[in-house]
Amino acid sequence: MTTMTVPERRVTPATAVRNTLTLAWRNLVQIKHNPMELIDLSIQPIMFVLLFAYVFGPAMSGSVAAYLPILIPGIIVQNALFATMTTGVGLNVDVTKGVFDRLRSLPIARTAPLAGRIIADVVRQAWSMAILLAVGMLIGFRIQTSALALIPAFGLLLAFALLLSWASVFIGLSVSEPEKVQVFGFVVIFPLTFLSNAFIPLSNNYPAWIHNIMEYNPVSQIANAIRGLLIGHDVAGHSQPVIGPAINALLWGVAIAAIFIPLSLRAYKRRV
Amino acid sequence: MTYAIQAEGLVKRFGETQALAGVDLTARPGTVLGVLGPNGAGKTTAVRVLATLLKPDAGTALVGGFDVVRDAHRVRQLIGLTGQYAGVDEMLTGTENLILIGRLLGMSRAESRARAAGLLERFDLSDASERAAKTYSGGMRRRLDLAASLVGRPQILFLDEPTTGLDPRSRNGLWDIVRGLIDDGVTVLLTTQYLEEADQLADDIVVIDHGRVIAHGTPDALKTQVGGQILEVRPVTRADEVTVARIVSDLTDALPEVRDGLVSVPIADSSVMPAVVRRLDEAGVLVGELSLRKSSLDEVFFALTGQRTEEDIEPELTTSGASA
CATH class of the missing domain: 3.30.70.790 (UreE, C-terminal domain)
Known part of the structure; x- marks a missing residue:
């Protein structure tokens, strides 16, 4: 005990990055032991695409093929929103199970547990987006612009999901058990995605107030941007702009993050 | 350094609850300090402050000679923490849990793998090393939790009610492990509701009630005091x-x-x-x-706090962060 090596005063940036990647690994390697999560990430999106395409398609657009350009971008957006819940659920489990106490008693970067979680969830997001797209292509969805358009489309979605996931972080750090994060997610995300043009073409048959909600809903904006990038035109054949809706969607995301980042950091400090 | 752990006048308040109302305690290097007290006495709060998880409202604490607030990062390099509820990732295997800690502490892949295997062997978990921790029994989970807190070879170890809810056999097993650590020269701060545990393991005992230290001394001194x-x-x-x-x-x-x-x-x-x-x-x-x-330590406890240490006392909850 007399000759003690003098410990480091603080974490170097290189250590912070390594800590973050280690914790991201930890959040991903879990999937191996939890087949349910793999089902959540793969089977559920596939099921949604098939059900929506073959049940709603003929009624909505006259045929499955005609419906896919509306459905696939929309369902990718919906899936990305639901996937943000994973972040909150995971954080909540860590806090309630004492994993956070353990991590915080270690000489690691303070931000690493949160950053590691978010990076792992971005990987999960990318995975389910790829699955949705692949299933869509199998049943007839075609990218009508260029395969390269996938890069900005994925980038935009990931950025949007990352901004929105702060709401999930806040909920995850605030409620007492993981199930409550899920309930909260469903109560908010279901109405949000259905009051949009994610699954239906906007028409004038809706009362004005619902129409307005649907039009300005961030989900509609991001879905339009993705449609513009992958298909290039809307159902009526008019060209679909990308930049405007993309900026609108990101502005929504930034506004949501601006509210929830300070709230989350406060909850994080209080909770841990 | 005279003391491995030295706290003076620690105060912590959660809303209306005064969890710590001026706690002083010291632990000499290489000894076991038993922190004894009924539920809600402030034991867990004291440990959380000393382990840098909570900032005290007032008072100072030095762990390994470093201030737990100003030099928290340095303190974290010296300590290990085993909580009341096993802080292991249930989705990971025993091996993965320990490798995770090793990697976070800057060990190489090979080094952390070897350390994990060694600890699992020592804690009799080798057979379960490739199973997810969620399949472990309560006793196995505690052992894995303890193993996780030892990956970095801490000089000072905090054990917060390490045997609460364990059957007598597992409890004895854990006591043996703690004795082994003491032989290695580790300083241990142990909180417990079980007087027998403090009697068995502790060199010194601090009795806390309502956030205050109401008695301290060796187990024998406390017994004769009352x-x-x-x-x-x-x-x-x-x-x-x-x-x-x-x-x-x-x-x-x-x-x-x-x-x-x-x-x-x-x-x-x-x-x-x-x-x-x-x-x-x-x-x-x-x-x-x-x-x-x-007189047994039980009577000492009763005389000091007016409370029996019942076996059926509900374990304190740590989830809110506002508990004892």
Whole structure:
């Protein structure tokens, strides 16, 4: 005990990055032991695409093929929103199970547990987006612009999901058990995605107030941007702009993050 | 460094609750400090402050010579923490849990893998090393949690109620492990509700109640501090217990405790015994059992806090962060 090596005063940036990647690994390697999560990430999106395409398609657009350009971008957006819940659920489990106490008693970067979680969830997001797209292509969805358009489309979605996931972080750090994060997610995300043009073409048959909600809903904006990038035109054949809706969607995301980042950091400090 | 752990005047308040109301404690290097107290006494809060998880509202604490607030990162390089609820990732295997900690502490892949294998072997978890921790029993989880806190070879170890909820066999196993650590020269701060545990393991004991230290000393010193011996009388007829209590109270000037027909009272001087026998005889009380024994830590605890340490006390919850 007399000759003690003098410990480091603080974490170097290189250590912070390594800590973050280690914790991201930890959040991903879990999937191996939890087949349910793999089902959540793969089977559920596939099921949604098939059900929506073959049940709603003929009624909505006259045929499955005609419906896919509306459905696939929309369902990718919906899936990305639901996937943000994973972040909150995971954080909540860590806090309630004492994993956070353990991590915080270690000489690691303070931000690493949160950053590691978010990076792992971005990987999960990318995975389910790829699955949705692949299933869509199998049943007839075609990218009508260029395969390269996938890069900005994925980038935009990931950025949007990352901004929105702060709401999930806040909920995850605030409620007492993981199930409550899920309930909260469903109560908010279901109405949000259905009051949009994610699954239906906007028409004038809706009362004005619902129409307005649907039009300005961030989900509609991001879905339009993705449609513009992958298909290039809307159902009526008019060209679909990308930049405007993309900026609108990101502005929504930034506004949501601006509210929830300070709230989350406060909850994080209080909770841990 | 005189003390491995040194806290002075620690105060912590959660809203209306005064969790710590000025706690002083010290632990000499290479010894075990037992922190004893009923539920909600402030034990867990004290550990969370010392382990850098909570900032105190007032007071200072040095761990390994470093301030837990100003030099928290340095303190974290010296300590290991095992919480009341096992802080292991249930989705990861035993091996993965330990590799995770090793990697976070800057070990190489090979180094952390070797360290994990060694610890799993030592804690008798080798057979379960490739199973997810969620399949582990309570005792196995505690052992894995303890192993996780030892990956970085800490010089100072905090064990927050490490055996709460364990069966006697697992408890004994954990005690052996703690004894092994002490032999390695590790300083241990152990909180517990079990007096036997403190008696078995601790070199020094601090008794906390309502956020204050109400007694400290070696287990033996505490036992003698609260009266040397206990007189126990069990009347044949349960109805006589009131008479018995009155008689012993008259003769000893102490408040007797009556439980299940057994009257017990601490006495300073065993010469009172003949008088007790005579008075009982005069009162016509038939005595089934009369004995004199050294007081246990249980009595010390009762005398100090007015509370029995019941086995059925609900474990404290750590989730809110606002508990004890």
